[in-house]
Amino acid sequence: MKLLTCPINGTRPLSEFIFGGEYRQAPDQNTCSDAEWAAYVHNRQGAPGDKKEWWYHSPSGTWFIAERNTQTDKVARTYLLADAKKVVKESK
Amino acid sequence: MPILRVIDLSAHERYGVKGPQAAKWLASHGVATPKNANAWVLNKGKTLVMRLGTSEFLIEDQTDGKTCEKLASDTKRVVGVYKVPHADASYLLAGSEVLNMLSELCSLDLGESALAENELVMTQLAGISATILRQRMDKETVYRVWCDGTYGVYMQHVLRNIAVELGGSVA
Numbered sequence: 462m463k464l465l466t467c468p469i470n471g472t473r474p475l476s477e478f479i480f481g482g483e484y485r486q487a488p489d490q491n492t493c494s495d496a497e498w499a500a501y502v503h504n505r506q507g508a509p510g511d512k513k514e515w516w517y518h519s520p521s522g523t524w525f526i527a528e529r530n531t532q533t534d535k536v537a538r539t540y541l542l543a544d545a546k547k548v549v550k551e552s553k
Numbered sequence: 554m555p556i557l558r559v560i561d562l563s564a565h566e567r568y569g570v571k572g573p574q575a576a577k578w579l580a581s582h583g584v585a586t587p588k589n590a591n592a593w594v595l596n597k598g599k600t601l602v603m604r605l606g607t608s609e610f611l612i613e614d615q616t617d618g619k620t621c622e623k624l625a626s627d628t629k630r631v632v633g634v635y636k637v638p639h640a641d642a643s644y645l646l647a648g649s650e651v652l653n654m655l656s657e658l659c660s661l662d663l664g665e666s667a668l669a670e671n672e673l674v675m676t677q678l679a680g681i682s683a684t685i686l687r688q689r690m691d692k693e694t695v696y697r698v699w700c701d702g703t704y705g706v707y708m709q710h711v712l713r714n715i716a717v718e719l720g721g722s723v724a
Contacts, residue, residue, distance in 0.1 A: 469591070474660050
């Protein structure tokens with residue numbers, strides 16, 4: 462059984478989760494060019510490797526970030542978006 | 554001890570609230586809340602207060618409880634407090650075969666060693682999202698289950714089928 466760890470609810474079967482797409486920082490819509498905004502809306506980086514992704518734990522309604530290598534399917538860590546700064550600081 | 558008891562408690566009054574100020578708002582109404590995420594407390598033996606995740610609460614009046622009615626009567630809007638309407642189906646499961654029943658429905662271990670007193674889990678039961686907790690009631694271990702009300706008939710059907718499979722009968 463494939464497992465994923467929700468930062469609030471713990472380790473659960475993958476069947477309890479829904480993939481929410483890659484987590485990407487949006488450019489500032491007030492200052493970016495049309496080309497930059499169009500690239501953000503329409504383009505995706507498809508190369509396999511380490512990615513930040515949105516995942517949703519459906520029984521509890523918890524959205525969180527998973528850092529996953531899309532080639533090996535290894536999840537390095539999961540955390541709430543609100544804790545992202547703390548996680549980055551701790552990893553340095 | 555009976556093999557299995559499945560009691561429909563969907564008629565109990567419920568009230569939901571969430572938001573960064575929800576715990577404070579409940580405290581101002583005299584409702585004690587669990588300090589930890591995914592935990593529950595029984596207020597004065599009459600009102601079950603569940604903390605779902607970190608900042609959402611599900612409150613359920615037991616027999617004679619009046620807290621939900623009191624909370625619902627406060628219609629003043631408060632920043633950081635959001636009401637969550639609930640129309641849950643709710644069941645009480647008990648009996649000597651209750652863990653066998655749950656192991657057929659859920660991939661998590663819900664025994665005493667895995668699910669501590671005053672903890673709750675939000676997981677899938679019979680393929681649908683559910684909140685589950687274990688409590689002592691009249692010296693007996695019972696499990697409480699909540700799921701979306703629209704799945705109530707399905708859940709009851711599944712629970713009854715398994716009860717019969719495990720040697721029980723439908724009253």
